[in-house]
Amino acid sequence: MLIVDSHLDLAMNAVEWNRDLTLSVEHIRNSESGMNDKPDRGNNTVSLEAMRKGNIGLCVATQIAGCVKGENLQGWSSSHQAWAQTQGQLAWYKAMEELGEMRQITSLDELNNHLELWIQNVDNQAIGYILSLEGADSIIDMQTLENSYRQGLRAIGPAHYGKGIYAHGTNSIGGIGSKGKELLKKIEELDLILDVTHLCDQSFWETINIYNGILWASHNNCRKLVNHERQFSDDQIKELINRESFIGVALDAWMLVPNWKRGVSSPESLNVSLENVVDNIDHICQLSGNSFHVGIGSDLDGAFGNEQCPRDLNTIADLQKIPKILKERGYSKSDIENIMSENFIRFLRNNWK
Numbered sequence: 001m002l003i004v005d006s007h008l009d010l011a012m013n014a015v016e017w018n019r020d021l022t023l024s025v026e027h028i029r030n031s032e033s034g035m036n037d038k039p040d041r042g043n044n045t046v047s048l049e050a051m052r053k054g055n056i057g058l059c060v061a062t063q064i065a066g067c068v069k070g071e072n073l074q075g076w077s078s079s080h081q082a083w084a085q086t087q088g089q090l091a092w093y094k095a096m097e098e099l100g101e102m103r104q105i106t107s108l109d110e111l112n113n114h115l116e117l118w119i120q121n122v123d124n125q126a127i128g129y130i131l132s133l134e135g136a137d138s139i140i141d142m143q144t145l146e147n148s149y150r151q152g153l154r155a156i157g158p159a160h161y162g163k164g165i166y167a168h169g170t171n172s173i174g175g176i177g178s179k180g181k182e183l184l185k186k187i188e189e190l191d192l193i194l195d196v197t198h199l200c201d202q203s204f205w206e207t208i209n210i211y212n213g214i215l216w217a218s219h220n221n222c223r224k225l226v227n228h229e230r231q232f233s234d235d236q237i238k239e240l241i242n243r244e245s246f247i248g249v250a251l252d253a254w255m256l257v258p259n260w261k262r263g264v265s266s267p268e269s270l271n272v273s274l275e276n277v278v279d280n281i282d283h284i285c286q287l288s289g290n291s292f293h294v295g296i297g298s299d300l301d302g303a304f305g306n307e308q309c310p311r312d313l314n315t316i317a318d319l320q321k322i323p324k325i326l327k328e329r330g331y332s333k334s335d336i337e338n339i340m341s342e343n344f345i346r347f348l349r350n351n352w353k
């Protein structure tokens with residue numbers, strides 16, 4: 001079954017973690033033995049090879065560089081430095097395109113063409129990617145955003161962690177201010193997809209009240225299941241459903257079970273499994289009364305590895321275990337296809353007309 005993943009930090013892994021994603025997961029793990037500069041060394045789950053193995057033919061792939069110091073990801077001192085970092089990441093995606101490993105998708109025609117090629121298996125299985133920016137601090141001004149659009153950017157999240165330039169993100173409290181409003185106006189004008197993931201509650205609702213364009217949540221779970229502001233409340237989920245949006249559920253263990261302690265808990269000690277991922281999918285389906293608004297936004301290798309993801313997932317190819325769990329819970333074949341790929345594809349087809 002074709003799987004779409006709506007959130008992967010591929011370039012971050014390649015450029016900052018120094019992982020050659022053209023190799024197997026096993027090979028990358030071996031190459032990191034003895035390294036301890038990052039908590040997830042030797043525990044990676046993603047490579048382009050593993051994605052092919054799992055029939056993950058399409059993904060949203062990020063550029064990522066914030067300006068917030070002291071958070072768990074690199075914080076730059078200025079937008080200009082953050083911009084440079086994201087340009088390095090883009091250069092890696094372009095290099096993968098030249099190798100035939102990836103294919104950038106920016107329009108409906110390109111989407112349809114890619115899916116046809118993927119299903120027919122006619123080329124060397126280039127993985128399709130839609131370029132997204134996670135946290136907008138690298139956007140120096142609105143001209144920069146136009147330049148990014150010309151480079152193929154099609155989705156953007158205004159904030160990541162902490163207080164950003166355009167909005168307040170995870171673990172902060174505050175609104176979007178005049179800069180955020182200017183950004184949202186430009187996003188709408190360019191027909192970019194607004195990614196509401198990582199917005200704190202106040203910034204989320206301020207955004208919802210003034211933004212009329214296309215929006216999704218690329219990697220978000222349910223607050224009902226793990227009570228943290230990074231997760232969406234039922235009201236937030238319902239708002240997204242009402243706007244014909246798409247929500248990708250994430251596989252980071254702390255977002256799947258309550259009381260996860262980073263660096264202390266293990267997938268085994270808290271029995272974190274793909275069943276917990278399906279709990280989140282199911283909760284969103286129950287709120288919408290159908291299977292049309294949810295998919296997979298795994299965030300695998302998003303600064304955590306299999307020390308902090310479901311115990312029954314060794315590599316990203318194991319996303320293929322989710323359909324069986326959905327079936328056991330009574331989901332029909334078409335429901336399962338909706339969740340694994342069709343909802344995402346339909347979202348783009350509806351909005352990229």
Ligand SMILES: [Zn+2]
Pocket residue numbers: 134198219299302
């Ligand atoms: Zn994220």
